[in-house]
Amino acid sequence: MSLMKVFNISGGAVSAQSQRLNVVASNLANADAVAGPDGQSYKSRQVVFQTQPTPDGSAGVKVSSVVEDNAPARRVYEPAHPMADQEGYVTQSNVNVVEEMVNMISASRSYQNNVEVMNTARQLLQKTLQLGQS
Amino acid sequence: MSRLTDNIDFHGQALLLRAERQKVISGNIANADTPGFAARDFDFRAALADATRQHASHATSSGASDAAPAAHRLQATQPGHLGQSSAEGARIDSTVLRYRSVEQASIDGNGVDLDRERAAFADNAVRFEASLRFINGSVRTMLSAIRGE
Numbered sequence: 001m002s003l004m005k006v007f008n009i010s011g012g013a014v015s016a017q018s019q020r021l022n023v024v025a026s027n028l029a030n031a032d033a034v035a036g037p038d039g040q041s042y043k044s045r046q047v048v049f050q051t052q053p054t055p056d057g058s059a060g061v062k063v064s065s066v067v068e069d070n071a072p073a074r075r076v077y078e079p080a081h082p083m084a085d086q087e088g089y090v091t092q093s094n095v096n097v098v099e100e101m102v103n104m105i106s107a108s109r110s111y112q113n114n115v116e117v118m119n120t121a122r123q124l125l126q127k128t129l130q131l132g133q134s
Numbered sequence: 135m136s137r138l139t140d141n142i143d144f145h146g147q148a149l150l151l152r153a154e155r156q157k158v159i160s161g162n163i164a165n166a167d168t169p170g171f172a173a174r175d176f177d178f179r180a181a182l183a184d185a186t187r188q189h190a191s192h193a194t195s196s197g198a199s200d201a202a203p204a205a206h207r208l209q210a211t212q213p214g215h216l217g218q219s220s221a222e223g224a225r226i227d228s229t230v231l232r233y234r235s236v237e238q239a240s241i242d243g244n245g246v247d248l249d250r251e252r253a254a255f256a257d258n259a260v261r262f263e264a265s266l267r268f269i270n271g272s273v274r275t276m277l278s279a280i281r282g283e
Contacts (some may be wrong), residue, residue: 002150002157009157013164020167034231049168055213059161061168108168113248117160120259124156127266130147132273 003128005058006121010114012060017111019063020047022103027095029119034083035073035091042093044069044100069094138276145268147185151178152262158231159255162246169242172233173251232245 035041050064079088214229
């Protein structure tokens, strides 16, 4: 029964979206982190979604990789900060907080969509199991 | 088998195809954020006509004798060919899937219109339930005829 495969597809999608949400959480948590002694600040991470085709024509989704954003780090003028350099600038992460919030909302909506798909498939399967009864 | 079960057979095929379509649409929804993914669907009318034709031809060929010689069996030389078992009458593979046309293209090349996919998904679910009810009705009619109540 191909309705069973809906659970595989949507389950994979839910897992991929939750990983995206995880990455967003990591980015937001490190948004204000300053560079350590090595001068390397936190780099924003983004998931890459990839279609996972199956021979029977259905298309699942998976996170193929997590890539680091190579945008330049944010530099804030804070001469009193202990990590400030000679010019008085502190290097922070390159996380764009607004972008991450949008990412979070998008991931949450997609997650809900896939959960609803699974709920519908479950209801249909239940009704199929009751076929011919009563 | 006979006219008794023809109606149930037909709706059974429709049910299998509805489940297949549900799977395809759920794949579209799952890939709503995948760059470069194009939404897919299939022509339900053509698929159902195809499935019932296959099923009918299979039923008549196997009805003559249960152990049909191998020479009389349909040869499946392509992955798109339908097999022998009756359950395979309603089977969708990637050869019959068509890309949905994109109305509002997105910058990452994703062609999934989530509103449309959700509408198609809900529509398909309702039609699935309709097929279930038709089968249920046929079964109940037949049972009441058998019982004579």
